[in-house]
Amino acid sequence: MNITSLTIDAVRRGGLPAIRHRRNFWSGCFFFLTGGGFSVLAGQYPMGTASRMGAGFFPLCLGILLAAFGLLVILFSLSARRMAAPAPPWRAGKVLWVLGAATVFALLLEPAGLVISVSLLVLIASRASSQFTLRGALANTAVLVMLNVTLFIWGLDQLIPVWPAFISH
Structure with missing residues (x-):
């Protein structure tokens, strides 16, 4: 069944x-x-x-x-059984970490570039996890930066700055 x-x-x-x-x-x-x-x-x-x-x-x-x-x-x-799992406690702090990370990403994408924005997004949002480790966050950051640059810059040829203007010029 x-x-x-x-x-x-x-x-x-x-x-x-x-x-x-x-x-x-x-x-x-x-x-x-x-x-x-x-x-x-x-x-x-x-x-x-x-x-x-x-x-x-x-x-x-x-x-x-x-x-x-x-x-x-x-x-x-x-x-089908009437046994509901207890509701986990709602923690506003975790939501704020994730929303703050998305806000930082949106505000910094143009001036700071994709690499720095994605790095900050992952590092800040990782703080919402109760299993946060700096090593894990840095590994996620490296993988996601490589994937984003490969997909959006090289694959889709998007006009997103990769680095801040003072570095790329």
């Missing part, structure tokens, strides 16, 4: 399934709503056909895939 049939059986018996993994449940809700929102917004652009895609075709496909993934995550987070 899989989790989907257990969930459907619980609904048939008249009870709503319990949330087994709250973090997965809320992540699935986020993915589902984000994918649905992007799908709706993509509808404002011309779709075209599969052989001649319009501006809204690719965002619509990605939105549908993200919403479907979110629905799967939601289903797998539910349980």
Whole structure:
């Protein structure tokens, strides 16, 4: 028996399934709503056909895939048994570390360049983890800087500064 049939059986018996993994449940809700929102917004652009895609075709496909993934995550987070996992405590400090990291990245991308911005993003956001280690954060930073430069600068030829202006000129 899989989790989907257990969930459907619980609904048939008249009870709503319990949330087994709250973090997965809320992540699935986020993915589902984000994918649905992007799908709706993509509808404002011309779709075209599969052989001649319009501006809204690719965002619509990605939105549908993200919403479907979110629905799967939601289903797998539910349980037919009425035993719900205790809710983890909500810590505003962790959210602030992540939001602060994204803000620093957005503010520094143009003046400081991709390498410094991504490095600061990873190092600051890593502080939100209870398992933070400087070695792990530096390893993540190195990998993500290489991936971003490879993908966005070399692969997609984006006009994002790699280094600050005083270094690259």
